[in-house]
Amino acid sequence: MTSAVTTIKDVAALAGVSPATASRVLSGNPATSKESRERVVAAASELDFHPNAQARALRSTRTNVIGLLLSDVRNPFFADLAHAAEQAALAEGFVTLLGNANENMEQQDRYLDTFISQRVDGVIAAPQGEGSSSLQSLLDRGVPTVFVDRTVDGINVPSVTTDSARGIRQAVEHLLGQGHTRVGYIAGPQTTSTGRERLRSFSAAAQEAGLSTDPDLTYFGDFRSASGSAGAQQLLALPEPPTALLAADSPMAVGALATLNSMGIRIGQDMAVIAFDDIEWFSLLETPLTVISNDVEAMGRASVRLLLDVIGGGRPESIVLPSELIVRASSAGPHH
Amino acid sequence: MTSAVTTIKDVAALAGVSPATASRVLSGNPATSKESRERVVAAASELDFHPNAQARALRSTRTNVIGLLLSDVRNPFFADLAHAAEQAALAEGFVTLLGNANENMEQQDRYLDTFISQRVDGVIAAPQGEGSSSLQSLLDRGVPTVFVDRTVDGINVPSVTTDSARGIRQAVEHLLGQGHTRVGYIAGPQTTSTGRERLRSFSAAAQEAGLSTDPDLTYFGDFRSASGSAGAQQLLALPEPPTALLAADSPMAVGALATLNSMGIRIGQDMAVIAFDDIEWFSLLETPLTVISNDVEAMGRASVRLLLDVIGGGRPESIVLPSELIVRASSAGPHH
DNA sequence: CGATCCCATGGAATCGATTCCACGAAGATG
DNA sequence: CATCTTCGTGGAATCGATTCCATGGGATCG
Numbered sequence: 001m002t003s004a005v006t007t008i009k010d011v012a013a014l015a016g017v018s019p020a021t022a023s024r025v026l027s028g029n030p031a032t033s034k035e036s037r038e039r040v041v042a043a044a045s046e047l048d049f050h051p052n053a054q055a056r057a058l059r060s061t062r063t064n065v066i067g068l069l070l071s072d073v074r075n076p077f078f079a080d081l082a083h084a085a086e087q088a089a090l091a092e093g094f095v096t097l098l099g100n101a102n103e104n105m106e107q108q109d110r111y112l113d114t115f116i117s118q119r120v121d122g123v124i125a126a127p128q129g130e131g132s133s134s135l136q137s138l139l140d141r142g143v144p145t146v147f148v149d150r151t152v153d154g155i156n157v158p159s160v161t162t163d164s165a166r167g168i169r170q171a172v173e174h175l176l177g178q179g180h181t182r183v184g185y186i187a188g189p190q191t192t193s194t195g196r197e198r199l200r201s202f203s204a205a206a207q208e209a210g211l212s213t214d215p216d217l218t219y220f221g222d223f224r225s226a227s228g229s230a231g232a233q234q235l236l237a238l239p240e241p242p243t244a245l246l247a248a249d250s251p252m253a254v255g256a257l258a259t260l261n262s263m264g265i266r267i268g269q270d271m272a273v274i275a276f277d278d279i280e281w282f283s284l285l286e287t288p289l290t291v292i293s294n295d296v297e298a299m300g301r302a303s304v305r306l307l308l309d310v311i312g313g314g315r316p317e318s319i320v321l322p323s324e325l326i327v328r329a330s331s332a333g334p335h336h
Numbered sequence: 337m338t339s340a341v342t343t344i345k346d347v348a349a350l351a352g353v354s355p356a357t358a359s360r361v362l363s364g365n366p367a368t369s370k371e372s373r374e375r376v377v378a379a380a381s382e383l384d385f386h387p388n389a390q391a392r393a394l395r396s397t398r399t400n401v402i403g404l405l406l407s408d409v410r411n412p413f414f415a416d417l418a419h420a421a422e423q424a425a426l427a428e429g430f431v432t433l434l435g436n437a438n439e440n441m442e443q444q445d446r447y448l449d450t451f452i453s454q455r456v457d458g459v460i461a462a463p464q465g466e467g468s469s470s471l472q473s474l475l476d477r478g479v480p481t482v483f484v485d486r487t488v489d490g491i492n493v494p495s496v497t498t499d500s501a502r503g504i505r506q507a508v509e510h511l512l513g514q515g516h517t518r519v520g521y522i523a524g525p526q527t528t529s530t531g532r533e534r535l536r537s538f539s540a541a542a543q544e545a546g547l548s549t550d551p552d553l554t555y556f557g558d559f560r561s562a563s564g565s566a567g568a569q570q571l572l573a574l575p576e577p578p579t580a581l582l583a584a585d586s587p588m589a590v591g592a593l594a595t596l597n598s599m600g601i602r603i604g605q606d607m608a609v610i611a612f613d614d615i616e617w618f619s620l621l622e623t624p625l626t627v628i629s630n631d632v633e634a635m636g637r638a639s640v641r642l643l644l645d646v647i648g649g650g651r652p653e654s655i656v657l658p659s660e661l662i663v664r665a666s667s668a669g670p671h672h
Numbered sequence: 673c674g675a676t677c678c679c680a681t682g683g684a685a686t687c688g689a690t691t692c693c694a695c696g697a698a699g700a701t702g
Numbered sequence: 703c704a705t706c707t708t709c710g711t712g713g714a715a716t717c718g719a720t721t722c723c724a725t726g727g728g729a730t731c732g
Contacts, residue, residue, distance in 0.1 A: 005477075007718055018682040023720055033680060048473055050452040054393040055718035058687045063390070065433075065454075072419065079415045083408065086436055090443075095450050097401075098434040100422055107426075114431050116386040118401075137384055141341075225616070257620050280561070284593050286622030343688055354712045359690055369710060391688035394717045 006047045015043035026051060057119065066307065067115035069099045069108065069125040071223065075251055077277045077296060078126070081148065084300025085124055092308060094121065101128065103189065103222060109134035116141065122307045126150045128192045144310040148303040150193045158310060159318045160302045164194065164276070165201040167292035167323030168246075171274050172205040174290075174325060175244050178333040180272060182212045184235035184242035186252050188223045195223070198248045198276065217242055221252045228255025236263070243334035244272035250279050253289070272331045288328035295321055342383045351379035362387060393455065402643065403451035405435045405444065405461040407559065411587050413613045413632060414462070417484065420636025421460055428644060430457065437464065439525065439558060445470035452477065458643045462486045464528045480646040484639040486529045494646060495654045496638045500530065500612070501537040503628035503659030504582075507610050508541040510626075510661060511580050514669040516608060518548045520571035520578035522588050525558045534584045534612065553578055557588045564591025572599070579670035580608035586615050589625070608667045619664060626667035630659045 012022035017036050024032050025040040026049075032040075043049075057063040066089055070078045086096045097120060099111030105128065112134035115123050122144035127135065130152060138145060139155065147159035175183055185202050188195030199218070207213055219234055221227030228247055232255070235242055247253035253275030257267065265271050268287035275282065278293030302319050309316040348358035353372050360368050361376040362385075379385075393399040402425055406414045422432045433456060435447030441464065448470035451459050458480035463471060466488060474481060475491065483495035511519055521538050524531030535554070543549055555570050557563030564583055568591070571578055583589035589611030593603065601607050604623035611618065614629030638655050645652040 005718090008720095009718080019719080020682055020684095020721080021680080024681090027720075029720095031680060036680080048476075050449060050473070052394070052455060052718050053453045054390045054399070054455060055687090056720070058388070058390040058394055058689085058718080059720040061687080068434075073409055073415045073422075074412070074419050076410070076412070076415075079409045079412075082434070083410050083436055086409075086434060087438075090446075095447075095454070096434050098404075098418070098422060098432050100419055102423075110426075111431075113386060117389045118431070119388060119390060137386070140384075254617050254620065257617075261620060281590050281593075281617065284590065284597060285620065341688090344690095345688080355689080356691080356712055356714095357710080360711090363690075365690095367710060372710080388688050391717090392690070394688080394719085395690040397717080 006049050008049070008051065011040060011043045011047055011049050014047065015039040027056075061119070063119050063121055064094050065097055065118060065120045066094045066304075067097045067099065067111070067118070067120040067123040067125075069101060069111050069115075069123065069127070071103050071126055071128070072100050073098070075223070075249070076279045077149075077250060080296040081126075081300045081303075084297045085148075085304055088301045088304035092304065103128060103192075103224070105129050105132065105191075108132065112138050116143065122146075122311050124148050124303045124307055127152050128189070130154075130191075144307060146303055146306045146310060148299060152193065158306050158316050160299050160306060161193075161318070161320055162294040162299070162323050163320045164198050164292070164294075164323050165205075167276075167294070167325050168198060168201040169205045170325035171246060171290075171292055171331075172202065172209050172211065174327060174331060175246075175272060175274070176209045176211060178244075178272065178331065180211070180242075180244040180334055182214070182217060182240065182242040183244045183246060184231075185218045186228055186231040186235075186245065186247040186256060187218055187220050188248040188252075190220065192223070195248065202246065214240075221248070223249050223252060225251040225255035225258070228252030228257075229259045230255075232256035232259035236265070242271075244274070244331070246274045246276075248276050250275055250277040250282075257285075257289075268330045268332045272334070274325075274331050278326060283328065285330070287330045290328045290331035291326050292323050293326050294323045342385050344385070344387065347376060347379045347383055347385050350383065351375040363392075397455070399455050399457055400430050401433055401454060401456045402430045402640075403433045403435065403447070403454070403456040403459040403461075405437060405447050405451075405459065405463070407439050407462055407464070408436050409434070411559070411585070412615045413485075413586060416632040417462075417636045417639075420633045421484075421640055424637045424640035428640065439464060439528075439560070441465050441468065441527075444468065448474050452479065458482075458647050460484050460639045460643055463488050464525070466490075466527075480643060482639055482642045482646060484635060488529065494642045494652045496635050496642060497529075497654070497656055498630040498635070498659050499656045500534045500628070500630075500659050501541075503612075503630070503661050504534060504537040505541045506661035507582060507626075507628055507667075508538065508545050508547065510663060510667060511582075511608060511610070512545045512547060514580075514608065514667065516547070516578075516580040516670055518550070518553060518576065518578040519580045519582060520567075521554045522564055522567040522571075522581065522583040522592060523554055523556050524584040524588075526556065528559070531559070531584065538582065550576075557584070559585050559588060561587040561591035561594070564588030564593075565595045566591075568592035568595035572601070578607075580610070580667070582610045582612075584612050586611055586613040586618075589613075593621075593625075604666045604668045608670070610661075610667050614662060621666070623666045624664035626664045627662050628659050629662050631657055 012019045101108035126149040151159045187199045219231035274290045276292045278291040282289040348355045437444035462485045487495045523535045555567035610626045612628045614627040618625040642652045
């Protein structure tokens with residue numbers, strides 16, 4: 001390990017040109033001769049030169065880093081989203097700083113502050129809450145930002161979201177068609193736009209379809225599996241329990257399934273179950289799960305595309321992707 | 337949006353001190369008076385000052401960024417690992433650059449080069465392959481590095497791995513006890529240390545236990561679910577098919593399960609199945625899945641702990657975590 | 673053939689923090 | 703009361719790239 005780090009000066013010296021020329025060659029500036037291009041490239045590879053990204057960013061005010069703020073990569077939905085976004089970013093020459101907010105406001109703000117300090121070129125966020133001062137700082141500084149999956153009321157940045165109303169309406173109508181009238185809803189946290197929108201859509205659809213609007217049929221979870229278990233337990237303990245359950249995301253659905261299994265309640269027979277988000281293995285369950293699916297891959301790619309547009313100075317329109325009910329065996333009629 | 341960015345000079349001016357003093361206060365240098373501390377902190381908050389991480393890193397040669405190189409976050413094992421590592425790093429004041437290598441050598445090298453350029457303070461990698469020149473560059477430069485889950489032969493860096501031999505031996509003995517003698521093995525890619533070690537352990541255990549060592553009973557997959565499906569198909573098409581399957585990771589197990597389901601083969605009755613890695617919902621399947629489990633959370637945390645030790649100049653011992661068979665219903669005896 | 677333009681180039685300033693060094697004031701010691 | 707520390711401070715150098723600006727040589731044009 002040679003203690004001295006190789007800098008662009010070393011490369012320039014070896015190539016017999018000035019640092020300015022070496023820099024031009026290495027950063028693709030066209031104002032260079034073929035001769036110096038060859039010499040510099042050879043020298044750089046000879047010295048195994050890796051330009052210092054900090055120095056470069058300091059002067060040029062571009063970092064080629066984007067910040068990706070999610071709730072939790074352990075949720076398959078976000079894992080897919082993270083993978084799609086990261087791969088799309090990489091293809092455009094960006095690397096990804098990952099932040100898991102864990103549905104926690106403080107951690108979200110901590111990451112947003114870090115993104116500001118890191119001077120990331122842009123941020124893709126699945127935000128939560130309302131009055132985040134860090135989010136406001138980010139926008140005040142003009143850091144290019146797009147929302148993905150979720151939005152924040154009153155903050156106008158381009159977003160890629162899912163139209164959950166459509167899938168939820170289909171689900172409600174499907175359940176009604178199967179003879180269900182009391183449907184338990186395991187809601188997401190009302191601090192997220194998706195949590196709110198899905199609950200609103202469900203309530204509206206339930207009312208229109210003539211399902212019971214008993215408020216006890218709604219349980220407020222937090223998008224994590226433990227709350228799905230708790231929700232299922234509470235709903236089943238009602239004097240007049242539901243005959244069907246709809247969970248607002250897949251971890252809560254998993255939690256609910258675990259509860260049902262452990263109570264010996266047969267899914268699709270004693271209890272219909274529908275989950276939001278289609279996860280690969282949901283179709284492998286004893287009773288394949290009926291789901292409201294959306295295209296996560298497309299969402300991840302679209303968010304990067306939008307962000308690049310914003311970075312480039314554009315003002316792209318927000319994108320709303322469709323959701324759709326996929327009927328499998330878990331949503332059969334009530335047991336008689 | 338004021339066009340001028342606020343720098344530490346602005347903070348210093350507002351606080352009535354020099355930039356040097358402001359810097360000392362903001363970076364926690366104890367050589368500061370209470371008075372200037374208060375004034376600087378107040379000024380910084382008043383101006384919503386976020387120090388430029390690039391400038392700081394350039395001078396101080398510390399970035400407070402670590403690079404995390406994984407195969408694919410969509411694999412729940414790596415998602416759990418990423419989450420644990422990222423949270424542990426955050427608690428120590430580090431943010432995480434995420435790289436998905438996708439079991440692809442070029443992409444791995446691309447990320448390692450990026451990590452070098454970004455001058456990350458350390459790298460946690462689940463590597464693959466052998467003669468990666470980028471990996472060699474990383475180590476030649478003395479970038480603190482630890483391996484997690486996987487290692488590279490001939491490269492001596494601290495690592496956190498799983499002793500898969502133990503769990504595999506238990507699985508083989510368990511299957512033998514259930515009367516199985518032909519066990520199909522869906523192996524991981526032999527370009528990874530885990531792929532090799534698990535195959536070696538399985539072969540050794542199978543031989544010792546007296547199971548069939550027919551080479552056709554081994555299918556070489558790539559740790560992705562499609563190869564699990566293909567593997568199950570090929571193994572079942574043998575003239576003398578196995579009565580049990582062991583998959584070297586969870587996505588391949590999922591693929592195999594999908595194939596078995598679609599062929600109408602009943603898991604735990606017509607075919608025993610055991611998977612490596614315990615995923616939350618494996619116990620929710622029609623036939624809860626017998627697995628070889630390991631503590632991913634602990635692995636993630638340990639890798640950060642080791643890395644911090646290396647960054648601090650230590651030479652920590654590698655850690656090997658145990659694996660253990662968890663018997664559920666999917667591994668019953670062969671059907672008669 | 674002289675004036676003009678273009679293009680590759682090098683020198684030097686610059687980005688925004690940290691840190692070395694020197695300095696003066698205050699407190700400790702004999 | 704003189705000397706020696708200790709401590710907080712500011713000025714200036716520094717990290718390693720990019721980029722502005724000036725320059726000289728060759729091609730182009732009238």
